[in-house]
Amino acid sequence: MSDQHDILIKELIKLLEGGGAHATLEDALDGIPADKLGIKPHGLPYSIWQLAEHIRIAQWDMLEFSKDASHQSPKWPDGYWPKETAPADEAEWNKTVAAIKADRKAFIELLKSGDIYAAIPHGEGQSILREALQIADHNAYHTSEIILLRRLLGIWK
Template sequence: MPSNFFEGGLHGENSHADPLEVFEGLQWNTAGVKPANCPYSVWQVLNHMIFWQDFYLTYLKGSVPVHPEHDEDSWPVAIAPTNETEWSDAIVQFSKGLQEAENEAKKDLNEMKDAKLERTRGVILATLMTHNSYHTGQVALIRRIIGAWPPPSW
């Protein structure tokens, strides 16, 4: 697959929203609102996305990340950021991770990065991309439920 597939996919294409845009304009104190009957707040989803994005980037950079014992361990306990700086720092961290993934997409996608699991760089990038896309949809839905949709640029 050409790297532009991944570069475009990492920022949403066609029916997929850009994972950066979905957080745009959301205030830090609203990011921690957890609607009734909803398992997570936007803050929790963002931090879960950061966890797995960093996990897959570790593979792409040539190291083997430590997998959590249980997948629920990749979800933060805190429902909300404590202040605006914590919120904006998390957005910056997520954004930097996306940029790193874009840089990784420019390398040989057929290179084996996990021989034990038989995963190539392209497979790892596709996993990261689809994981972000899935949770981007969750963020959009949560924002709609709490009345904080759409982002300003939409």
């Protein structure tokens, strides 16, 4: 690989992991009291739980699409959002947070493994590069919403 390619991969990983220009998703999800996960403050449409679970579902979908021609995406938009406002219990919350991290790690391994510019054979012109940028953009957008909810709930640093 060329030096430019290596630099791009490193920068994409930093972008996916967050924290360059803003708080990381891990920062946003850390230390939230369980009783606050399902609150929709000030009439906002989503709770912290729903945003985190939406991030998990969307990121998982982009990962699976990128590597599996037989993957079936959830139905838009309902399949990308949980109906419940809060997780059933702490174990479900922890499972969601762990899945977000594991799927991001798996995508980063995919990013390192091949031609990021090539069209995904079963796609409509998408590439691994495009999917990486989309995951990073999507996660950053919703991370900021989680932080806003935390501010409204008085639980942000």
